[in-house]
Amino acid sequence: MQLKWLNSLIQVTPQQWDALFCNDDKNADNPFCRHAFLLALEQGGSVGAGGAKHHSGWYSQHLTLWQDDVLLAAVPGYIKSHSYGEYLFDWQIADAYRQYQLPYYPKWIAAIPFTPVTGPRLGVLSSNLTDSLLPHICAALKQRLGAQDFCSVQWLYNSAQLQQNLTGQGFLARHDVQFLWQNAGYRQFDDFLQQLDGRKRKQLRKERSRTAGFRIKTLHGNELSAAHWQAVIRCYQATYVKRSGHQGYISPQSFMALADTMPGNIVVFAAFAGASEDEMIAAALCFKSSDTLYGRYWGALIDAEHLHFELCYYQGIEYCISQGLRYFDAGAQGEHKLKRGFEPVLRYGSYLFADTPLSSAITAYFQQETAHLQAYRTAAMQALPYKKI
Structure with a gap:
């Protein structure tokens, strides 16, 4: 040996x-x-x-x-x-x-x-x-x-x-x-909402309603064009520059290598300002396994708190329910996940x-x-x- x-x-x-x-x-x-x-x-x-x-x-x-x-x-x-x-x-x-x-x-x-x-x-x-x-x-x-x-x-x-x-x-x-969302066999998002107390259920619905002006789209890895990837990378880098003063840990070259080699594991929840695919203004890039969705990289070109909640949490919960995934691991830290149903x-x-x-x-x-x-x-x-x- x-x-x-x-x-x-x-x-x-x-x-x-x-x-x-x-x-x-x-x-x-x-x-x-x-x-x-x-x-x-x-x-x-x-x-x-x-x-x-x-x-x-x-x-x-x-x-x-x-x-x-x-x-x-x-x-x-x-x-x-x-x-x-x-x-x-x-x-x-x-x-x-x-x-x-x-x-x-x-x-x-x-x-x-x-x-x-x-x-x-x-x-x-x-x-x-x-x-x-x-x-x-x-x-x-x-x-x-x-x-x-x-x-x-x-x-x-x-x-x-x-x-x-x-x-x-x-x-x-x-x-x-950390905070982990667990699927209790829900058939639709409203089944999850019904398990929340009335005040929290109302708050989540209100937050989701505030993103109604955007076109939200779920894109799997094999559906992401080169233009989509460039938009995702722009969003990621813009958010890191604003938050940390650098363009993020993952290079564009690494993102494109992942696009080539792991498309079956990639899911992107994207928000568009209009009907054109060229108008992506926010994106949450996730990976998935057979039973878990992993929220990994978020970015936005505009300052939109509720859009962050929608793409990073609610779209992921909906996706887990529709795909029958057991868990949604939305990343490190974030006590604000608690009020959205993520358990410590x-x-x-x-x-x-x-x-x-x-x-x-x-x-x-x-x-x-x-x-x-x-x-x-x-x-x-x-x-x-x-x-x-």
């Missing part, structure tokens, strides 16, 4: 990689772990690959285990020189390191870039290999941590089971809260830091943070708009 670090996914075939991440019922079609998704980020320059310097601060460093020429296991990994684009943020810890004049970067993370979606972070050729291979992977990570190749190891948005297994390997457990759920991360004077404080911080998040989740459940039974 041989361990190899890969600085680009071109070093493995799609068949080799996808055989690890698409071989069980639960994760068989998770779009973000697929070779096509990760390679699109590399080849489009959204992350750095091949050891080249790149402005994004993400550098591909995938961990793989081989038996002769057979790929047994892999972890999508990246060397980071900052903490942007992760969403399970560690800014407080980075600040503490800076105050103590300790190096915090580079760090290695097992994650999907710019994608706070729970999914497999350890792909194995057969699930019965997990228990035997994970110690080898953790030993390799600890060896590089000891050699000061990086200052910490972080697994972000992994499964609860993997977090438990990593805790057994000496990693610290960390948590986050726990998410998971695992961390290992080089030993420093801050080690015990970090352990205590994670424990306090988890207790706070669990209390917050309990309180948030009480704020859901559903009728009390």
